[in-house]
Amino acid sequence: MASRDFVYKKFSEFYSSPSTVIPKISMIGQREIGFLLFKEHVMLRHKSFESTSSLKRFLGETVPSDVYHSCAYYENPEAEMNKKIWLGADLVFDIDADHIPTPCNKIHDEWTCNKCGFGGKGVTPDACPICGGQKFETKTWACELCLKTAKEETAKLLNILEQDFGFSLQELHVFFSGHRGYHVQIEKETIKTLDAMARKEIVDYVSGLGLAILEDETKDNTRRQRHKISFSLHDFGWHKRLKLGLQNFVMNATKDDLNNAGVKVNYKVFSENREILLKRCIEENRWSSVRGIGITTWKKLAKHVKDLESAKIDTVVTTDIHRLIRMNGTLHGKTGLLKVGFPANRLENFDPLKEAVAFKEGTAKISVSEAPEFRLGDDTLGPYKNQTVELPTAAAVLLICKGRAEVVQ
Amino acid sequence: MEMTKARFTQTDLAKYPFLKETAMLVKQLDLKIEELTNPDIAAILNRAEERVREAIMSLSVGEKREADVEIPSFPVALLLVINTKNSFIKKRYALAEAKQAFVDMQTESSEKILLIARDFDWNIELTRFSTMPLEFAISFTDYLRNTTHLRDKKWKLVNRLLVNGKVYLNKQDVARLLQEEVQRRIEKRLEVTELPVLPEKIAEITKRLLELAKEKIGQEEMEGLPKVVTQSAFPPCILALYEAASKGRHLSHVGRFTLTSFLVNIGMPPEKVAELFKSFSDYNERLTRYQIEHIAGERGSRTRYTPPRCVTLQTHGVCVNPDVLCRRVSHPLSYYKRKQKQLSSNLPKSN
DSSP, X not given: OHHHHHHHHHHHHHHHOTTOOOOXXXXXXXXXXXXXXXXXXXXXXEEOOSSHHHHHHHHHHHOEEEEEEESEEESSTTSOGGGSOEEEEOEEEEEEGGGSOOTTXXXXXXXXXXXXXXXXXXXXXXXXXXXXXXXXXXXXXXXXXXXXXXXXXXXXXXXXXXXTTOOOTTTOEEEEOSSSEEEEEEOOHHHHTOOHHHHHHHHHHHHTTTOGGGSSEEEETTTTEEEEOOOOOOSSHHHHHHHHHHHHHHHHOXXXXXXXXXXXXXXXXHHHTHHHIIIIIIITOOTTOBTTBOHHHHHHHHHHHHHHHSOOOOHHHHHOTTOEEEOTTOBOTTTSBBOEEEOGGGGGGOOHHHHTBOOOSOEEEEEEEEEOOEEETTEEEOOEEEEEEEEEHHHHHHHHHTTSEEEOO | OOOOOOOOOXXXXXXXXXXXXXXXXXXXXXXXXXXXXXXXXXXXXHHHHHHHHHHHHHSSOOOOOOHXXXXXXXXXXXXXXXXXXXXXXHHHHHHHHHHHHHHHHTTSOHHHHHHHHHXXXXXXXXXXXXXXXXXXXXXXXXXXXXXXXXXXXXGSGGGSEEETTEEEEOHHHHHHHHHHHHHHHHHHHTTOOOOOOOOHHHHHHHHHHHHHHHHHHHHHHHHOOOSSOOGGGOOHHHHHHHHXXXXXXXXXHHHHHHHHHHHHHTTOOHHHHHHHTTTOTTOOHHHHHHHHHHHTTSSTTOOOOOOOOHHHHHHTTOOOSOOHHHHHOSSHHHHHHHHHHHHHTTOOOOO
8 A cells, every 4th residue: 555655646746746747738628538546546537627737736636547538529528428519539549569469479468367366477368278267467567679569560650641641740649658559649620520430441541451452352243243353553552552561571581581471482482583573573563473473472472561561550549539548748557657749750769768757856665576677767677576676766656556566664 | 733714504503403503593593482383483393393203213313404494493302302201202312313413423524523522622633634543632531421331342441542641533433422422412401300381282292202102112111010021911923932932943033133122121131031042043142142132232332122013013024913902002012011910900801
């Protein structure tokens, strides 16, 4: 309990401090605001605030562990759901390492079955291998690889939104979520009133879902026949993306890459013919120019490239036109880190573990059960196992929030 | 962006009476409702009724007249449709006008298409002088608003040329999307519930139109069909088809369509209907399923087809052994509905 009190106190100090500024939120008066309360651990919803300054006062008094606002605009944001009167919603994308396969394989995550207590490390299974239970207690961690992967997916998303959908970099508001993901938010008159179906089409586009060119056959409704899809790539939209991806793959693929793509091709033939594959096949759509690498192989490669080039977003978030999303400039209850916004063109150099740090002063003595080596700000810390250490406040809050440490009094 | 000098002509406005400009023109005419029955403008009222009648019967709007009749006949037709307070007629009329517009638009010049699209506030331009292979560029939001409920995969955004916020389309595709806009605009105009007091003659027309709609879709559809399938209430023609199908005997195209659409309309699930055709020598599960779902309105145009009327069945030799009840109905579905009522109320059978 002392640990939670400690975190509560830190959050309280943060929200009460005059130097804390909640960045402006457009049309805040029209949005629903929601909070997760520290003590009661319940969700407080359907709130509304005139300005970020009145909201900040409320945060100082109430001290929630998490703060959200709706992507939607309402006539009556405080009314119950069916009386709110939906006016429109921002277009939002959520990229979360939770939903993406990462090179670390989430080996730092721990799960425990709620039913039988069995547990393990890595990605949480769908069902407990011992008792079949489907509810788990999890202890997650955001390692550099998780964050890097999420950032790469965000870069792909931004590229599609800019090149294909024509949004300018200024229109693409990018945020680090405060945990292990990124949010991209677009506030624009033309997209505000898109319904869930239209947003689903955008999701499918970003994910490369339903690309007819990658299907084996198609139905011709007028002739009531199925026929093979001719595989031919042009220079626009997804076709261009596939083309560039294939070029990139052909130029650089190793034997392992070919295996990973699931194609059975003689690597020697492949690597000796890279020139022809690039020019005659990809450039001129003459796909059968190299013996042993036929149309079936190309289609498999194209599917593989599609998986590489598509952005792995959380599809539910984008299609939900009433969604609550974490508020910019507020603390994440699972990390004590901030959700922070930054210009889209800074993505590559953005350092979440530095720029999202909220507690920059003081230290705290904590007893750590287990923590991998990690970096926060300029400090590299850990690994720790069953030891008492004095750490910078931000690191102490992180470990406590992650359930890996207790405060020592 | 290319500037276009094209304007709508009188003929255009007659062809596309849903345009904003037409509405203004009609306003200028200052047509009074009381005057609708005036013999001088009887032609307008007649044409208006024809529009709706053709829509109900064949999803078309009939032959075009001179602009001075054609243009005002559209708002009058809307009035007639609203006055029926019937959702089937409303939907059908909006669809018929939209389909007609689609057909007409395909032969229009690109500039005209642009003009029509801008009447719907589309962000659209011609790409004639760029390197793009397709002629039109529209904003992806306008595209999505008009395609998300179209089923064919070719309409999925992912399969389109999307560059810098613009979807590139050919003329036919633009016309198809505009069809959706037209339908929505007309449906919206039909949402009105409050009407001024209408002359007696209008009430008569309304009655006629409602009768026609009942005939077209079978009274059952209008009043809601009971969900249980009662084989003993099948009309003789359907019974003959049904038995032939169960025994795997060959059915004509019209016969198959009649049987399928009948069964789908009385609430038999498509899977069940498909089973019926299993014993056919040329049975193809996928194709059969597809056709049944199409007829059921779960695919393609999303219109649920109804069986042909009795007169049509007679023409195609599907009508066999008509009984007494047959003489009192003009549609196999009406027969079914009435017979079912008789059976359930234990009244003496009429045959």
